[in-house]
Amino acid sequence: MNEWNIGLAMPEWILAISALVALFLDARTPYHRKEGVGNAVWIGVIVATLWSIMQGFGLDGKEYAFRGRYGLDAFSVLFKVIFGITAMFVMAMSDTWLKRVDRGHGEFRLLTIFATMGMFFVASVEDFATLFVALELITVSFYCLTAFKRNDVRSIEAGIKYIVLGALASAFLLLGIAFIYGATGSLLLRDLASSGAADQIGHAGGALLQFGVLLTLVGLGFKIAAVPFQVWTPDVYEGAASPVTAFLSMGSKAAGFVLLLKVVRACLGPMADSGLAAASSWGALIALLAGLTILYGNLGAMWQGNLKRLLGYSSIGHAGYLLMGVMAFNHAGFTAILYYLMAYLFTVLGVFAVVVLVNGLTKSHRVDDYAGLGRTNPFLALVLTCGLLSLAGVPPLAGFFGKFLIFRAVIAKGTVVAYSLAAVGSLGVVVSMYYYLCVVKRIYMHEAPENGPMKTISGISRPMMAVLWICLIGIFVLGFFVQPFMSLAEQAASALLAG
């Protein structure tokens, strides 16, 4: 555990090297010829992801690097692959999107790979210092990405809001970490795990520790957009460029959940194991937040006329469902979260891929401007519809099985709180069905206005086409051929619970 074992972090190394190469190339090429940068980034992400998969095959239990501050187990491998795929999809989208932007191609790709690197690190976090830095690596990259369209005041506004609130959250996170450190004298997560139960024995550090965990959760709650730290989400989703929003909604949220799961397990796991009273009040707190998040996201989304903003609200709602899994706090719950995120990957990125393409044509994100998509672009309409319905949780699509597992995990608790949360969750399902179907209605039931911008989109790039197909197939496969993915999620959840 105490060896350096640098080779274990090879995916991150690969990303770092490709980022450096890209930086170098970026400095050497004129602004309109950034293909080299793009290639470097692509190669980096692909190789890193493949490497992670290889690592996954050879993995036996848990391995450590950097003297125990970096760990690799089934859980981290799973998320590295998820992040890798996310990054690839986002890059495919940004390649399409960047064609409409004349400057900053290099920077955009660089920021993408930096954020990806942060996510890879996040998946392997074993102590709070790594956690903080990895998280900030992601966040700061996203600050830049959000405000990327510097001639668009909406983008800038989104950037400012994200930066200020993000920094605020970072401050809380840092303070929380400081308190945890104060209570335990260590920054290692596993030390927290070992002291979590012990601290309950009348030790003064107990309150400090719990307070620290609370503030840490505030910081992470911001990342996953849980109530009451959700206010930034719709604005940033709306203002940022579509590929960035896609990256935010999948990558950033998943990273937040990875950390949340790790912290929660380290902190609450021992508490729950020893059956302490505090565990149930933490459970109630998370249940409360989950319920509020579901309600806020889904109710707010009903009135949105802007698809990206709608997806922002819906993303809050999904955070709520994922928190339901956290509330369950058991193997089933973690499995459910992991499965949900896997499903969410294909679903939400499929949706955003279509959003990017349609925006290129109509220059609009208004839901009304999707009218007639079903007739002009049947394939895109199919992907978008399947994506939205999967978000709503309709079988046989991926989102359904995720939601089913979440509900299953919560109801397994069998308590009044659990049943109430399930009831709130089901209300959310119904409401979400409403607003997703409102979009579907535009797509299929409304006709595109005469002389409107809605036409058949041609010249979809190959990577983009691949993204669309993979997402479509993924949505169906994860919804029906569950077993392989389920066992992946179960293995990862076991690895997480094992520590």
Added chain:
Amino acid sequence: MSWLSIVVLVAPLIACGRILFMKEESDADRDRIRQTAIGWSTVSLVASLAMFLLFDAGATERYQFLVEIEWVESIGLGLILGVDGISLAMVVLTSIVIWTGCQVSRSITDRVKEHYILLMALCVGVFGVFLSIDLFFFYFFYEMAVIPMYLLIGIWGSRAAKYSKEYATMKLTLFLTTGAVVALIGLLAVYFEAGRVGGVYSFDMREIAKVTFSDSFQITWFPVIFLGFAAIVPLWPLHSWSPIGHAAAPSSVSMLHAGVLMKLGAYAILRIAFDSLPAGAEHWMGWVGLLCCMNILYGGLVAMAQRDMKFIIGFSSSSHMGYVLLGLATMNMLGLSGAVFLMFAHGIMTALAFGLIGWFYEQTHTRVVDDLGGMLKVLPFAGTCFIIMAMASAGLPGFANFASELLVILGAWKSEFVLAGTGMTLPGWVPTMAAIWGIVISATYLLRAIRDAWLGPLNPRWSELKDVTSRKHKTPFVALILVLAVTGCFPSLLVNKIKDGVGKLRVMQSAPVQEEARR
């Protein structure tokens, strides 16, 4: 022969996939798509009829044509297909309605490909529900049927009085979803309780049916599952989605919707709520006996005040489903068999009704009876079919509706409805009288609809209309009438199988014990 149940389920799925890769550029292409859909639905029909013939009503095992495929082992989830007497009737009903529905929707010419893909997807869902013996897949298919329905109504539907088709279809979808999610919570609670009490965490209904739950659990959770599914039946006052849904839907979809989808709820109550929570059913069904009277009478009266034919049939459906609920509430052999039989009969009958109304809506673009009049003169075939339908619906002997309603009434007469919580008992004759009076009401509005639309002097606006002439257009209507008449004249064909299924329900087996306890 268990592969038959797979054939039934998979045939529409294959059709779905096949049509997805067909092109739709010319009329010939469209015809090819239609033929594909009809062809595969014929496969389902033949397979389900084969199941019907091969089903052994006296067998000791409850489910036949069993297929078990492990799905997610760790949570005890498997794709288990099979039929008992009850689901057999429903599968046959579905395959008939779908087969005719595919033919009736020939008239759709816009986006034919999408239409048939969605129709077939809907079929997969419905067949899946009736064939699944696994709670998860039951729910899975149940939910799966909802969205194709949404799109089918929303895209190819028509305005329903003052409501737009978008509104109607959204309302329908949200109601069904709400019901489904509520039921899901109940199902999961049952699943876990079964695991806790019985030791095996499994979604297999056969496993769950072995577990005896505590009375308090049953009494708490029965209403949840029941109400979740009752919204689809639809139980009064949860019915408001159904008439406008019917009215807005294109003909093939309203056929499926009224004919089959509404039966999903009652079937689910019978299969899940009654089978896993018999004591809960015993406790609560008295209230249903009361509420379904509202269904019967209120639905009929509202139908009486309607002028749009689809609304008339729509409200009449909710009235007729009241009989189904009444049959369920009786909790005895006659009532339950009658309820299942009525589900079948009503399914065929409404399919016929909506097929016909849809057909002539395409000719006239109106469904309001005041705009019509004397149509029998120009449309003798359609009119005759309609009158036969109305007669069947009004409970004329010789059609399955009569036989089944008679069974429900007999069952209700011999039953007592304990109103849990009030200490009162509703004697059997009260709902029975409501049920019989409901027949009078249904005759009233149906005859009035016939008189206003079909009889009387011909409205000159319609003198140019063309009747159903070609054999292929007549086939679905004739087929449905034949089914109604054959099962109506020889109900034993179907009832023998239904009563086998009903007799193996847990409610039936535990009833004497509980009655003794009550004494």
Added chain:
Amino acid sequence: MTLFAWITLLAPLMAAIYLTIKPDVRRSASAPNIAIASVAVCAFTSLLFLVSGTELKSLWTWMSFPWDGGTLDIEIGVQVDNLSKLMLIVVGFVGTPIFFFAKGYMKGDPSIGRFFAKFALFVFSMLGIVFATNFLMIFIFWELVGASSYLLIGYYYEKPSACEAAKKAFLTNRVADFGFLLGILLIWSIAGSFDFDVIAQAVQDGNLAGESWKLSLAGVLIFVGAMGKSAQVPFHVWLPDAMEGPTPVSALMHAATMVAAGVYMVIRAFYCFGAEFGVASDFIVMTGAVTAVLAATIAVVQTDIKKVLAYSTLSQLGYMVMALGAGYYAVAMFHLTTHAFFKGLLFLCAGSVIHGCHHEQDMFKMGGLRKKMPTTFWCFTIGMLALTGIPFLSGFFSKDLIVDALHKRHFGGLQLVATATAGLTALYMARSWYLTFFGAYRGHAEPHESPKIMTRPLQFLAVFSAALGAIFYFGGGQEYLSAWQGPGTSPLHIDPTIAITSTVVVLIGYLIAWSFYGKGQTDKGASLAHRFSPVHDLLVNKYYIDDFYLWLVGSIQQGFARFCRLVEENFIVGILVGWPTRFTLWSGDKLRGLQSGRLNFYAYCFVGGVTLLVVFFILAGAQ
């Protein structure tokens, strides 16, 4: 023989199905022939059964259920006994001539195939009632009879009045069937079976001794069913309107057989109850009396020849019901039989007249047809005389026995009523006879005698109308039906006092008719109507009963329906579903109001959220 019985039952059904699905038959003459053949089967077998003295019962299990430890079998069967044999004869021997007549009457109708399909369907349904072995079977065919009646009354569907009449007939019967079905259910719960024989056995064994009030109630409820079909007050309103159907239909269904089915059914049912039935008889006999008088008075002012006969039918059904109430079932059956023949005859004559006058039905536009249509005239005369009970024609025997039965049962007042009604009968029949056949022709189109195919059935029926009463009375008809005698009754014999009294009353009736309408004059009657215009109005408006029902259905029930629709639209959709929906939407709107867009406010929310969490944390920790 069993096979014959089944064939008799099913032959008309086959004909009906064949004629429905084979539209090309209707062009040729074969459609009527197929239907006639299917009815002739019935006439043939009825004779066969009568001659061979067959008694049989054959059952087919329609549905069967495990029930109460045993099984509950719902059966369809055929039962041949003296009662059903007699009824078979009525159906066969009245039906066959009427079918022949219809072939002529409907000639040239474009959808004659459809007509005969429905007509054959009716015969099938009627035979089902005749052959029925149990209450459920009788109910099934009861409904079928109602439906075929609906179809036939509404045969001229382009006439709004015909559609309306058909609907009215169906619905009135449905309301009555409400009682019928309840009665059946009640008997089922008392006796545990639907089968007539089983119930009768149970009653005889005294197993149901403790249930006598329930049995009486069941009897009344079943009688309510009969009141619907047999058009007893207050369910009588549909029958006169039913004359909108083609005349052969009126003759067969609404005069001879279908309306008599109620009486037949009551005999079948009450025989089961045996001695247990008693309390309800007053109700029944009163119903019959009221119907008899009411209908007879209305008939006096009718102008439509078929309507006169229709009200006359009502009135005669009232007689039968009185006999039922008195417990003399065999006498009721006797009157049923004779009535079937002479009323069938009268209707066919009316049909012939209508046919001859080119579908004119108003008697005031006829007159003097005695010369133009001699065969019809003579047949009508025989029918009229038989109906009014002129001695030694069939009505004389059956009607007098009913009066006698009332006398025997000490319904003194009703005996008077019955006798007076006989006078009224003579009055209105003679009135229509004079108006139609005497005086000068008042119509436009030239009348002509009907073809042979129509007059032959008239002559056939006329013979029976004249002779059947004597045959039945002297041939031991009552003894033949002795199994169906009510408790404490025995075969009756003509009582000279009663016979003479009623004959005198009838003759007075004829005299009055002659004085006002003799020789086809119309002005005296009109002036009388003018002088007593309130009474005349009351009668013309049928005692305002129809209007009352119209109000009941149109205002009360429809109002209730509209109220339910309002509830649906405002309460269910507007509040029960609308409020939660609107609340959800409203809360979504308010929630998104939180997103003010202002950075400081966002930070405020963030920090506020943290504060709340901390407070929660402290509170939870404090516990």
Added chain:
Amino acid sequence: MTVGHMVTLAGVLFTLGIMGVISRRNILVVLLSVELMLNAAALTFVAFSNWHGNLDGQVMVFFAIAVAAAEVAVGLAVVIALFRLRVTVDADQVSMLKQ
């Protein structure tokens, strides 16, 4: 000076930072306030590091400072971009994205 005092001081600084973030409209000042909060957290680290007698906390402070710098740098860059577009650094002036 005990750890308590230092943590209290950090708490006060942190709260001041919060007040600044909430109340000030000027985005530059808001960023400054956030900086203050981050530094308060860093101070806490130092205090606990001293208390526990290990250096983990102080190492963490370096990371914190570096990250804070990065955040502020990005923040300022975006504020400049805003100023170029709108000639304002008032937070209330940028509230197009709402509801």
